[in-house]
Amino acid sequence: MTTSTANANSHPGLNLGPAHGQAHKDAETVVFGFWIFLMSDLVTFAMFFATYAASIHATAGGPGNADIVDVTSIGLQTGALLISSLLFGIATVAMKHGSSPRSTILWLLASLAFGLCFLGLEVRDFIDAAEKGAVPMRSGYLSAYWALVGLHGLHVTVGSLMILVVCVQIAIFGFADDVKTRVLRLGLYWHFLDIIWIGIFSVVFLPGLLT
């Protein structure tokens, strides 16, 4: 009976489990607080989506939805982000089940590498769009497009920096309680960016392919 209550999940996301002592206890409150941040962030993104949807026809004669989409690049970006998310998940599972700090750092760096692939492809798409004259100041539609996709890109950039910082912290402090809960929260943030990306490719990029 004690094992069933001890194994009971106390917060969303990967639970460290009672074997982690104080870090497991601390996680419950900090992760709930982090969820409130994530949900407020989701509202921000939702308003950027609404602005995009409302200004989809406001192209002022400039490039529209169909002119911006490079479907191969979008497919590769989606794959890179998904693989990155999976690798982050493996890193947290490694941390939970007593792998060495070194192997957790390696999984995190692999996750970071795919995140950077995503960013590289996205920047290349932005440069291509700018060369076609699809710059944010061209029309209301393009302002909304750059704001929405750019906001997601900004989140991925910040997340990439945070992965680096967390890796350095693991290297210096090992698996201290604070460091462990930070990895858990960063994991939620990183998986959450995937969910936003589903919205972006379904609302922004794929409808642009319709003939």
Add this chain to the structure above:
Amino acid sequence: MNDRDERAQDLRMYFTGFAAAIVLTALSFATAILQPFGPMGIFASLAVLAAVQVVVHFRFFLHIDFSRQKREDLQLILFTGLIIAIMVAGTVWVLGNLMARMM
């Protein structure tokens, strides 16, 4: 359950989610590229595929489910969903109407 089994179970969760996400993403891209239905059918299937994939991500990557311990967080997510539905639907409705009247 020993630690080894639990590790395998945790990993299986991520891999299941990953496989489901790949399939759903592929279906979305195939729908948009091959265009087997008319525009309305494509928009509808993109919306359904995206919604299913969001649920898959919440379930397998963020570990949200209906268990008792997580209900507060589920309520937070559902409440946020309601706020978003009101604000997004309201914005699109009002601004769409405004645009139609200005044409």
